[in-house]
Amino acid sequence: MKKERQGRFFFILQPSSFILCFLLTGTFGSAALPAELDAKVEASLAAAARFLAGRQDEDGAWRSKVYGPFKDGPTLTPHVLLALNCLPEGGPEARRSFDRGVKYLKSLIDEQGQLRGPLVMPVYTSAGACMVVPQEAQRAWVDQLRAHQLTAALGWDESDSSFGGWGYSISPPHKPNGTANLSATLYGVTALRNAGVPLDDAAYAQILTFVSRCQNFPHDPANRDARFDDGGFFFTPHDAAKNKAGVAGTDREGRERYHSYGSMTADGVRTLILCGAKHEDPRIVAARQWLEQNFSATENPGTFAPDREMIRRSTYFYYCWSVAHALRELNLTDLDTRRGKVHWPEALATELLARQRPDGSWSNDFTDTKEDDPLIATPHAAIALYICRRVNLDGQNGK
Numbered sequence: 414m415k416k417e418r419q420g421r422f423f424f425i426l427q428p429s430s431f432i433l434c435f436l437l438t439g440t441f442g443s444a445a446l447p448a449e450l451d452a453k454v455e456a457s458l459a460a461a462a463r464f465l466a467g468r469q470d471e472d473g474a475w476r477s478k479v480y481g482p483f484k485d486g487p488t489l490t491p492h493v494l495l496a497l498n499c500l501p502e503g504g505p506e507a508r509r510s511f512d513r514g515v516k517y518l519k520s521l522i523d524e525q526g527q528l529r530g531p532l533v534m535p536v537y538t539s540a541g542a543c544m545v546v547p548q549e550a551q552r553a554w555v556d557q558l559r560a561h562q563l564t565a566a567l568g569w570d571e572s573d574s575s576f577g578g579w580g581y582s583i584s585p586p587h588k589p590n591g592t593a594n595l596s597a598t599l600y601g602v603t604a605l606r607n608a609g610v611p612l613d614d615a616a617y618a619q620i621l622t623f624v625s626r627c628q629n630f631p632h633d634p635a636n637r638d639a640r641f642d643d644g645g646f647f648f649t650p651h652d653a654a655k656n657k658a659g660v661a662g663t664d665r666e667g668r669e670r671y672h673s674y675g676s677m678t679a680d681g682v683r684t685l686i687l688c689g690a691k692h693e694d695p696r697i698v699a700a701r702q703w704l705e706q707n708f709s710a711t712e713n714p715g716t717f718a719p720d721r722e723m724i725r726r727s728t729y730f731y732y733c734w735s736v737a738h739a740l741r742e743l744n745l746t747d748l749d750t751r752r753g754k755v756h757w758p759e760a761l762a763t764e765l766l767a768r769q770r771p772d773g774s775w776s777n778d779f780t781d782t783k784e785d786d787p788l789i790a791t792p793h794a795a796i797a798l799y800i801c802r803r804v805n806l807d808g809q810n811g812k
Contacts, residue, residue, distance in 0.1 A: 445746065445758040445804040454762050454802045455502055460773030461795040462503025465493050466510035468788060473517030479786040487521060488533045489788050490514055491541025496792035498545060499799045511545075518542050522553045536561050536579045540600035544607050551608045558601055560585045563593050564619055574626055574651040577619035594649045595627045599680045599735075602687045617688045624684050626650040629673050630699045638664045644699025645673020645707075645715065646681030657728060659718030674715030674725075676732040678703050679739035686742050697743075704739060705748045710760040727779035733761060734793035737800040746804060762801040765794055 446454060469475055470486075475493045477483035497503065497511040523529050532538045539557040546554070562579055563569045568588035569576045578593025579601040580586060602620050610616065628646050631637050641661055648656045648671075658672035682700045690697055707714040713732040717725045740748075740757055748755045769775055770787075775794040777784035784790040 446762055446802060447759070450759065450762060450766075451802060453766055454798055457766055457769055457773075458500050458502040458795060458798060458802070459504070460769070461775075461791055461798075462497060462500040462507040462773075464773035464787070465497055465500075465791060465795075466503065466507050469493075469510050469513065473513035473515075473520075475514070475788055477786050477788055479788075480783055482533050483783075483786070483788075485533055486517070487538050490517060491538055491545060492792050493788060494518075494545040495541055496795045499796050515546055518546055519550050522550065526553050528553055528557060531583060532557075533583065534581065535583060536581070536597045537600055540604035543604035548609070555604070555608045555610070558604055559616070562601065562616060562619070563588075563591055563623075564616075567591070571622060575649075576622055578623035592649060592652060592655075593623055594655065595624065595646060595677050595680050595684065596648065596731075598623060599684045599687075602684055606687050612689045620684065621688050621690075624681060624688070625696070627677070628681055628696060628700065629670070630696055638670075640664070641670040643673055643703055644678075645703040646677040646700065647671040647673060648677050657717070657721060657724045658715050659721045661716070672716045672718070673703060674717065675704070675707060675709070675713045676728050676735050678707075678715075679732070679735035682739045683735065683742060692743065701743055701745075704736065704743075705745065706751050708736070708740075708748050708750050708755060708757060710755075710757070710764040723779055724781050727777055727781035727784055729777060730775060730784050730790040730793040730797075731782065733765065733797040737761060737797040737804075741800050741804050758801040758804050762798055765798050765801075769794070 465475075472486070473490075474486035475489045476486055477489060483489050494511060494514045497507050497514070500507055503510075521529055535557055539554040539561075542554045543551050543558070558579070561582065563573070563575045563577065563586055567585055571577075573588070575591065575593035578595070579597040580591055580593045581597060582591045586592075598620060602617070605614070605616060625632070627648070627650055628644070629642050630644050631642055641664055647658065653660050653669065653671070656671040658674040661670045661672045664670050678700050682697060682704065685694065685697055685700075686692075692698075692701075713725050713728045715725075740746075746756060746758060748757055765775070773791075774787035775790040776787045777790055779785065784793075
């Protein structure tokens with residue numbers, strides 16, 4: 414297997430096509446971790462790859478042994494493949510497992526280039542598939558994504574708070590039957606960029622419309638409300654129950670406001686960058702300051718309502734996955750947190766190593782976001798650890 418660096422992307426070179434591991438700006442440099450810790454991380458990632466490869470079914474798919482809806486095959490297979498494609502430490506066995514998984518995803522497309530059946534989680538599955546299948550096999554998945562974006566084609570207009578985003582609807586969400594959220598929207602935009610959809614496509618402006626509504630940051634600084642406008646992001650602009658950190662209060666205009674929290678602030682930064690926003694954009698500057706000041710290696714940071722503390726804990730591995738991407742995209746390695754200086758790759762790697770199970774997997778004790786299923790938690794943890802190991806320290810600290 415040969416690795417190449419090409420422009421913005423880190424690829425693993427296949428005989429017939431380039432497969433995107435994940436979207437990162439800049440280039441990788443020397444190891445970010447001390448030698449002893451780096452050796453432990455290498456062994457950890459090899460163990461994670463063995464675990465994932467060992468849980469693959471004969472047809473090439475991965476199926477949950479914990480949750481019934483995730484036993485279908487399409488739901489978890491792209492999620493696992495995204496991790497395996499970032500784990501060269503797994504060696505030939507992991508690569509063979511990856512190839513079998515891609516073959517399974519390709520089998521879901523019929524001779525006319527259409528999906529053979531409905532999907533349990535069409536946005537996440539289609540987005541993940543776009544990031545692992547060869548370019549010639551992406552069209553059906555991109556079409557599925559476009560069919561689920563909440564835009565005028567489905568009756569939505571810019572005055573609707575969900576306009577421009579993606580959500581969890583199994584079928585295309587015709588208005589008023591649908592809501593968008595920042596997590597699904599991040600997956601959607603990442604897939605579009607990976608599929609080569611140019612930035613002048615109308616989808617990106619629509620995505621930005623939605624994302625701006627998920628940030629505690631006013632367009633006009635004169636309208637800033639210090640009680641709420643801290644620059645962080647939340648899950649969705651219109652549903653208190655779905656915003657995992659809970660309600661922060663009511664602002665002077667009578668609007669219900671939501672707490673910012675770590676996983677969504679990382680998702681927000683990544684989505685803005687993928688839509689073409691520059692690092693000096695005030696929205697990114699504000700979110701970067703939030704992430705830096707509030708960074709934690711041990712929990713999903715932010716102010717969570719007292720009855721939401723279990724939800725904070727249940728989102729830990731997703732947070733690790735997204736914040737590692739976001740801090741790498743921002744070219745940050747040493748952070749000025751509220752608790753002092755933190756070298757985040759070392760801090761996060763150390764914590765993830767401590768939580769890994771003897772069989773190479775990760776699993777959460779809390780069930781709210783289904784991270785108690787190791788096939789959900791392990792890919793997130795492994796990719797986060799992969800980024801910790803390879804983040805560049807060669808003068809790209811962003812300070």
